Amino acid sequence: MATPLETALAAIVGPRWLKTAMAERRTYEADGLPTHASVPRLAVLPGSRAEVIAVVRLLAERGVGWVARGAGTGLSGGALADPATVLIPLTRLNRILSIDPESRRAVVEPGVVNARLSEAAAPFGLYYAPDPSSQAACTIGGNVAENAGGPHCLKYGTTTSHVVALDVVLADGTVTTLGSVQGEPWGPDLVGLFVGSEGMFGIALGITVRLEPLPQAVRTLLADFTAVRAATEAVGAIIAAGVVPAALELIDQACIRAVEASIYAAGYPTDAAAALLVELDGTRAAVDGEFAIVEPILRAHGARSVRSAEDADERARLWQGRKKAFGAMGRIARDLVVQDAVVPRTALPAILDTITEVAHRYGLTIANVFHAGDGNLHPNICYDARDPELSARVARASKEIMAACVAAGGTITGEHGVGSDKIDYMEMIFDQTSLGAMCAVRRAFDPSERANPGKVIPLHSCREWRSAGVP
Amino acid sequence: MLARLRQVVGSDVETGPDGRPLVAPRSVDALAALLGTAGGEGWTVRIEGAGSWQTPDAPADLAVSTRRLNRILSVAPADLVASVQGGVTIRQLAERLADHQTVVGCDPPGSPDRTIGSVLATATAGPAAHRFGPIRESVLGSTIVTAEGKLVRSGGSVVKNVAGYDLSKIQVGGFGAFGIIVEVNLRLRALPAARRTVVAQGTLDRLFNAARALVAASVDATILELYATAPTDRWTLVVETSGTEQGAEIEEARARELAGLSFDPGDTRSTVHAFGEAMTEAPVTLRAGVLPASLPETADLFTESLGPGRISLSVGRGGLRWCGAPTAAATMAVRQQLAAREIPLTLERAPWAFRSAMGHFGAFREGVRPLSDRVRDVFDPKRLFVVALEGRANG
Numbered sequence: 067m068a069t070p071l072e073t074a075l076a077a078i079v080g081p082r083w084l085k086t087a088m089a090e091r092r093t094y095e096a097d098g099l100p101t102h103a104s105v106p107r108l109a110v111l112p113g114s115r116a117e118v119i120a121v122v123r124l125l126a127e128r129g130v131g132w133v134a135r136g137a138g139t140g141l142s143g144g145a146l147a148d149p150a151t152v153l154i155p156l157t158r159l160n161r162i163l164s165i166d167p168e169s170r171r172a173v174v175e176p177g178v179v180n181a182r183l184s185e186a187a188a189p190f191g192l193y194y195a196p197d198p199s200s201q202a203a204c205t206i207g208g209n210v211a212e213n214a215g216g217p218h219c220l221k222y223g224t225t226t227s228h229v230v231a232l233d234v235v236l237a238d239g240t241v242t243t244l245g246s247v248q249g250e251p252w253g254p255d256l257v258g259l260f261v262g263s264e265g266m267f268g269i270a271l272g273i274t275v276r277l278e279p280l281p282q283a284v285r286t287l288l289a290d291f292t293a294v295r296a297a298t299e300a301v302g303a304i305i306a307a308g309v310v311p312a313a314l315e316l317i318d319q320a321c322i323r324a325v326e327a328s329i330y331a332a333g334y335p336t337d338a339a340a341a342l343l344v345e346l347d348g349t350r351a352a353v354d355g356e357f358a359i360v361e362p363i364l365r366a367h368g369a370r371s372v373r374s375a376e377d378a379d380e381r382a383r384l385w386q387g388r389k390k391a392f393g394a395m396g397r398i399a400r401d402l403v404v405q406d407a408v409v410p411r412t413a414l415p416a417i418l419d420t421i422t423e424v425a426h427r428y429g430l431t432i433a434n435v436f437h438a439g440d441g442n443l444h445p446n447i448c449y450d451a452r453d454p455e456l457s458a459r460v461a462r463a464s465k466e467i468m469a470a471c472v473a474a475g476g477t478i479t480g481e482h483g484v485g486s487d488k489i490d491y492m493e494m495i496f497d498q499t500s501l502g503a504m505c506a507v508r509r510a511f512d513p514s515e516r517a518n519p520g521k522v523i524p525l526h527s528c529r530e531w532r533s534a535g536v537p
Numbered sequence: 538m539l540a541r542l543r544q545v546v547g548s549d550v551e552t553g554p555d556g557r558p559l560v561a562p563r564s565v566d567a568l569a570a571l572l573g574t575a576g577g578e579g580w581t582v583r584i585e586g587a588g589s590w591q592t593p594d595a596p597a598d599l600a601v602s603t604r605r606l607n608r609i610l611s612v613a614p615a616d617l618v619a620s621v622q623g624g625v626t627i628r629q630l631a632e633r634l635a636d637h638q639t640v641v642g643c644d645p646p647g648s649p650d651r652t653i654g655s656v657l658a659t660a661t662a663g664p665a666a667h668r669f670g671p672i673r674e675s676v677l678g679s680t681i682v683t684a685e686g687k688l689v690r691s692g693g694s695v696v697k698n699v700a701g702y703d704l705s706k707i708q709v710g711g712f713g714a715f716g717i718i719v720e721v722n723l724r725l726r727a728l729p730a731a732r733r734t735v736v737a738q739g740t741l742d743r744l745f746n747a748a749r750a751l752v753a754a755s756v757d758a759t760i761l762e763l764y765a766t767a768p769t770d771r772w773t774l775v776v777e778t779s780g781t782e783q784g785a786e787i788e789e790a791r792a793r794e795l796a797g798l799s800f801d802p803g804d805t806r807s808t809v810h811a812f813g814e815a816m817t818e819a820p821v822t823l824r825a826g827v828l829p830a831s832l833p834e835t836a837d838l839f840t841e842s843l844g845p846g847r848i849s850l851s852v853g854r855g856g857l858r859w860c861g862a863p864t865a866a867a868t869m870a871v872r873q874q875l876a877a878r879e880i881p882l883t884l885e886r887a888p889w890a891f892r893s894a895m896g897h898f899g900a901f902r903e904g905v906r907p908l909s910d911r912v913r914d915v916f917d918p919k920r921l922f923v924v925a926l927e928g929r930a931n932g
Contacts, residue, residue: 242904250826258706308727
C-alpha cells in the first residue's frame with residue numbers, strides 16, 4: 067500500500083522512477099566510500115527539470131528532507147540519505163543543452179557525465195578542464211556540489227574556476243539563476259558560494275561552464291625514483307622553478323605494483339619507490355621550454371629515468387595507470403579507504419614519512435597515489451571491513467594522518483568533500499564562530515535545512531551561532 | 538562616542554574630515570573589539586582602506602580604516618602562498634614579493650597605494666585576469682570581521698581545499714557588505730623570467746578582430762587588452778607574453794604574425810599602469826560582464842549613452858571597464874539595457890550620492906536579491922556597514 071508521499075511522488079515522475087522496494091533502495095546505500103552506509107526512505111528519479119522542481123516543492127510542502135545525488139562516485143559519504151530522507155538521483159537529467167564554441171561555453175544538465183562533455187566539445191577544439199579520476203562515471207552536477215578537482219586542476223583550477231552560471235532550485239522550491247554567462251555575477255558571488263556546498267544549498271538544474279581550447283602540444287613524462295622523498299623534493303623544485311605543469315602526480319611502489327599486476331598495466335617500473343607523472347601542455351614553444359627546465363630537475367633529484375610518451379596511445383596508457391590506480395588497489399584488498407588531505411607542497415616529504423610511520427605503527431598497508439603538485443594527498447588504506455578491530459585501527463590511523471596534515475599547515479580535504487566522513491574533523495581547522503557562520507549561510511539558502519541534512523558542519527556548531535542571537 | 542572608542546582601541550581614534558570619529562586599529566583583535574562595541578550600540582560604520590579607490594564619503598556614525606592592518610604576515614615562495622593583512626597596499630605587496638621572485642596574479646586598476654582589501658572587496662583584478670582569472674582565483678582563505686565583531690575564517694593556506702563552504706567567495710566582490718577583510722591567504726605565481734610587450738594602435742574593429750584571432754589561435758598571452766579614451770577612433774591593443782625568454786619571444790612572434798598589425802615594442806607595466814590609474818581620474822567606474830563577441834557593440838553603447846570616458850576591454854575572457862562622469866539616471870538606463878541582454882553592470886566606484894541611488898548591483902535576476910539579503914543578514918543583520926549594495930532605485 068503506497069503512502070500518500072509515494073503516491074504524490076509517483077504522480078510526478080511516473081511509478082517506474084520511484085523506488086520503494088528495499089532491494090532497489092539498497093543500491094543507493096553507499097557512495098564510493100565503503101565506511102558509511104544508509105538506506106534512503108525512497109529514491110525518486112526525476113526525468114526533467116520540471117520534475118525536479120515539482121519533487122522539491124512537494125517535499126517542501128511535506129517538510130521532508132532530501133539528498134540530491136549524481137553518479138554516487140563521491141568519496142565522503144556525502145550523497146547518503148537516511149531512512150527519513152528521500153534520495154533524488156539526477157542521472158536522468160543527462161543532456162548537454164548547448165555548446166557555444168565562439169564564447170567557449172557549454173550548458174549542461176546536472177546528470178551529464180564529466181567525460182562526455184569533453185568528448186562533445188572536442189570537435190570544436192575545446193574541452194572541459196576539471197577531470198576527477200572518476201570522470202568516466204561522475205556527473206557535472208556532483209562535481210559542482212563537491213567542487214571536484216582532478217590531476218589537471220593544478221594548472222587549470224578546480225570546478226569552481228570553470229562554472230560561470232547556475233540555474234538552481236532552492237529547498238523551498240524557488241528557482242533562480244546565479245551568475246552570468248560571462249562570469250560576472252548579478253550581485254555578490256553566489257555561484258562561488260554554491261559550488262562546493264555539498265548539495266546543501268539546493269540543486270543545480272542547468273550548469274553553464276567555461277570550456278578551454280585543447281592545447282596545441284602535450285608532453286607526458288614518467289620519472290621513476292628509488293626514494294619517495296627524492297620524488298617529493300623534485301615536485302617542490304619544479305613548482306619553485308616557476309613551472310606549473312598541467313599535472314604532477316605521484317604514485318608510490320605499492321600502487322605501482324597494484325597497477326602493474328592489473329589489466330591497467332602502464333609499464334611503470336615495479337622496483338621504483340615512487341614515480342612522478344608530469345604533464346606539460348600549451349603551445350609547442352611553452353612545452354619545449356618547460357621540458358628543458360623540468361627534465362634536469364627530475365634528474366638532479368635522482369630520477370633513474372625520464373620517459374617521455376612517444377604518442378597519444380602511450381600517453382593514454384600512462385594516464386590509465388594513474389586514473390585506475392584506485393580500481394587496481396581494489397583488487398588486492400577487500401576494502402579500501404581513499405583518504406584526501408592537503409599539505410603545503412614543501413611539507414610533502416615530511417608528511418609521507420609520517421604516513422609511513424603511522425602505517426607501520428598500526429600494522430596497516432597504506433599506498434599513496436596523489437596530486438603531488440597541489441600537495442593533495444590520497445593515502446589508500448587497504449583493509450577488511452568485516453573485521454571491526456581492523457576497521458577501528460583504520461579510523462584511528464586516518465585521524466592521525468589528518469591531524470598531521472593540519473599540523474603541517476594543511477587541510478582535511480582537497481577535493482572529496484566533508485560529507486559524513488569528515489564532519490568530526492571540521493573542528494580541527496575551524497573555530498565555532500566560523501563553523502556557525504557557515505551554518506548560517508547554509509540557512510540563507512535553505513532555512514529549513516532540508517537539503518542534504520546533517521552533512522559538513524557538526525550540529526552543535528550550528529546551534530551556537532543561533533543562540534548568539536543572529537538570524 | 539570618542540571616549541567609548543578610546544576605551545576599546547586606545548589612541549588610534551581621530552576625527553575624520555566629516556567630523557565623525559575615524560578609527561584605524563593596529564590589530565585584528567582591536568578591530569573586532571571595536572566592531573563588537575559599535576554593533577552593540579547600533580553605530581553605523583563606513584569601511585575605508587587607503588581612500589584612493591572608493592571616495593570615503595558614506596554617511597556613518599564612525600569610519601573604520603584598515604590602513605594600519607598593513608603587515609605581510611608570511612611569504613612562502615616555495616609553496617607560492619603569502620598571508621597578508623587587509624590594509625597591505627598593492628605597492629607594498631609587489632615590492633615584498635619581488636624579493637621572492639613571485640607576484641599575485643592581478644594588475645588592479647587605480648592607484649598602487651590601494652589596499653589588497655579594496656582590490657578583493659571590489660573584485661578588480663585588471664588585465665592580468667586574461668592569464669590568471671578573476672581575483673577570486675588568487676584567494677585561498679580569508680579572515681573577516683562581521684558587523685558584530687565576530688572573526689570568521691574560511692578556506693586555508695593550501696592551493697586546494699574543499700573543507701567547509703567557501704565563504705571567501707562572498708567577500709570577494711562583496712564591497713564590504715559581508716564584513717571587513719582583515720587577513721587573506723593569497724596564491725602567488727612565479728615571477729616570469731621574461732615579459733615582452735607589443736602595442737598597436739588603430740580602429741576598434743581592426744584591433745578587436747586581430748585580438749580575437751590571437752585568442753582563436755590560443756596565443757599564450759598574459760595580457761590581451763584594448764584601451765581607449767572615448768569617443769575616439771584610436772584604440773590601443775596591448776599584448777604581453779611572458780615565460781622563459783625563448784617562450785615569450787616565440788609567442789610574441791606568433792602574435793605579430795597572426796594579428797597582421799604594425800606593432801611597436803611597449804612597456805606593459807607603464808602602459809597597463811597608466812591606463813589602470815586613469816580608471817580613477819573621473820568620479821565613476823563601472824564594469825560590465827560581457828562576452829568577448831559583444832564587446833565592440835557594448836563599448837559603443839557606453840560611449841553613446843554615457844559620454845566621454847576611459848574604456849578597457851578584455852578580449853580573451855570578456856568584460857569591460859569604463860570610467861567617466863555620467864549621471865546616475867543615464868547609468869541606470871544603461872544597466873537596464875544591458876540587463877535585457879543578460880549582461881550585469883556593476884558599479885565599482887562613485888561618490889556616495891551616485892552609489893546610494895544606483896547601488897553596486899542592480900537589475901537582479903528573480904530570486905537573487907532575497908538570497909543576497911539573507912546572506913547579508915548573516916554578517917550584518919542590522920545593516921551597520923554603510924554599503925550601497927543595491928541602491929534606492931532597486932529597493
